[in-house]
Amino acid sequence: MKTSELPQVDIDADITRASTLPAELIRDPAHYPRLLDRVFARTWHVVGPKPSSDASTRLEPVTFLPGSLNEPLLVTSSQHGLNLLSNVCTHRGNLLVHESCRTPTIKCRYHGRSFDLDGTFKRMPAFEQARDFPAPTDNLPKIPSASLGELLFASVAPQMTFESLLGPLATRLAFIPWSEAVLTQTKDYVVNANWLLYCDNYLEGLHIPFVHDGLMEALDFTSYATELNEWASLQLGIAKRPQDAIPLPAEHPDAHRNVAAFYAFLFPATMLNVYPWGVSVNAIRPLGPAKTCITYLTFVYDQSRLGSGAGADLERVELEDEAIVEKVQRGISSRFYKQGRFSPSMEQAVHHFHRLVSKQLSDH
Numbered sequence: 001m002k003t004s005e006l007p008q009v010d011i012d013a014d015i016t017r018a019s020t021l022p023a024e025l026i027r028d029p030a031h032y033p034r035l036l037d038r039v040f041a042r043t044w045h046v047v048g049p050k051p052s053s054d055a056s057t058r059l060e061p062v063t064f065l066p067g068s069l070n071e072p073l074l075v076t077s078s079q080h081g082l083n084l085l086s087n088v089c090t091h092r093g094n095l096l097v098h099e100s101c102r103t104p105t106i107k108c109r110y111h112g113r114s115f116d117l118d119g120t121f122k123r124m125p126a127f128e129q130a131r132d133f134p135a136p137t138d139n140l141p142k143i144p145s146a147s148l149g150e151l152l153f154a155s156v157a158p159q160m161t162f163e164s165l166l167g168p169l170a171t172r173l174a175f176i177p178w179s180e181a182v183l184t185q186t187k188d189y190v191v192n193a194n195w196l197l198y199c200d201n202y203l204e205g206l207h208i209p210f211v212h213d214g215l216m217e218a219l220d221f222t223s224y225a226t227e228l229n230e231w232a233s234l235q236l237g238i239a240k241r242p243q244d245a246i247p248l249p250a251e252h253p254d255a256h257r258n259v260a261a262f263y264a265f266l267f268p269a270t271m272l273n274v275y276p277w278g279v280s281v282n283a284i285r286p287l288g289p290a291k292t293c294i295t296y297l298t299f300v301y302d303q304s305r306l307g308s309g310a311g312a313d314l315e316r317v318e319l320e321d322e323a324i325v326e327k328v329q330r331g332i333s334s335r336f337y338k339q340g341r342f343s344p345s346m347e348q349a350v351h352h353f354h355r356l357v358s359k360q361l362s363d364h
């Protein structure tokens with residue numbers, strides 16, 4: 001096998017027998033772009049906070065997954081709604097909008113082609129003699145988008161609908177009072193490790209007693225629970241003290257459980273962490289074979305609960321996770337490490353994640 005060929009990966013469906021993804025997949029930089037293509041381009045990712053739904057017209061250029069997919073997109077919003085478009089002119093490929101602005105027409109500054117806010121071609125000088133013009137390909141491509149609470153998601157070539165990605169989590173997390181949520185912080189963390197290792201670490205609570213003593217004080221570790229859906233997983237941290245639980249409606253399936261935190265993972269790289277005070281979103285984007293950016297979006301709806309429970313000191317927990325994940329990055333580069341096994345009781349979500357990654361690799 002040539003080194004650039006992706007290794008054959010088949011993760012056993014039976015966690016009691018399965019081994020993890022091979023370290024070679026992560027440590028060989030030749031595999032990195034193919035993994036991105038097969039996993040990131042076909043799934044959904046956070047674009048950012050949803051633009052406010054006031055009736056004013058607004059154009060907002062965004063780079064979708066800078067550092068990996070690098071796709072120039074344009075969010076347009078007006079009284080007619082929101083559109084997510086390609087920000088590339090359909091004439092000769094100029095970038096259209098460079099900074100946020102308010103204008104009713106998108107106009108290219110190269111040769112003057114213009115578009116409506118929904119991407120429909122409007123006008124173009126010197127094209128009177130062009131035949132079969134304009135055609136649908138002269139419109140700006142619309143990018144599949146979806147929203148969850150105050151978040152805007154997109155996918156450049158979705159393999160699944162956003163609804164199927166979310167699955168039963170849509171109703172499970174429907175109690176979140178997004179309309180009261182205020183975005184209080186957007187912060188990037190950069191970790192010197194492959195994105196897969198960062199996700200692996202998120203997907204199990206087995207490391208909590210060893211890595212996070214502060215968090216351990218808030219959680220009843222023996223009740224930690226993991227649930228798997230088709231594309232998503234949910235971990236539930238249960239509070240030691242009932243006063244640290246998330247207030248849930250009486251009809252919620254977890255109302256009896258003193259949930260301190262819901263850790264919801266949307267394949268392949270979105271983490272929604274729900275605490276008594278609000279939601280902390282971690283949007284993961286690969287920057288290189290051993291570099292990953294984690295964007296924290298903090299939405300608060302109950303200030304009074306900020307300092308206690310499982311979500312009390314997220315910065316500390318993040319830095320503890322980053323330190324261990326960077327050590328793992330160095331460890332898996334060792335010629336003596338090939339792959340590992342899963343804890344059947346505590347690493348179900350890591351196993352599920354590795355199965356999904358391997359499925360994406362074989363399914364192309």
Ligand code: FES
Nearest residue numbers: 089091092108111
């Ligand atoms: S590239 Fe936009 S009008 Fe020519």
Ligand SMILES: [Fe+2]
Nearest residue numbers: 201211212321
């Ligand atoms: Fe952790």
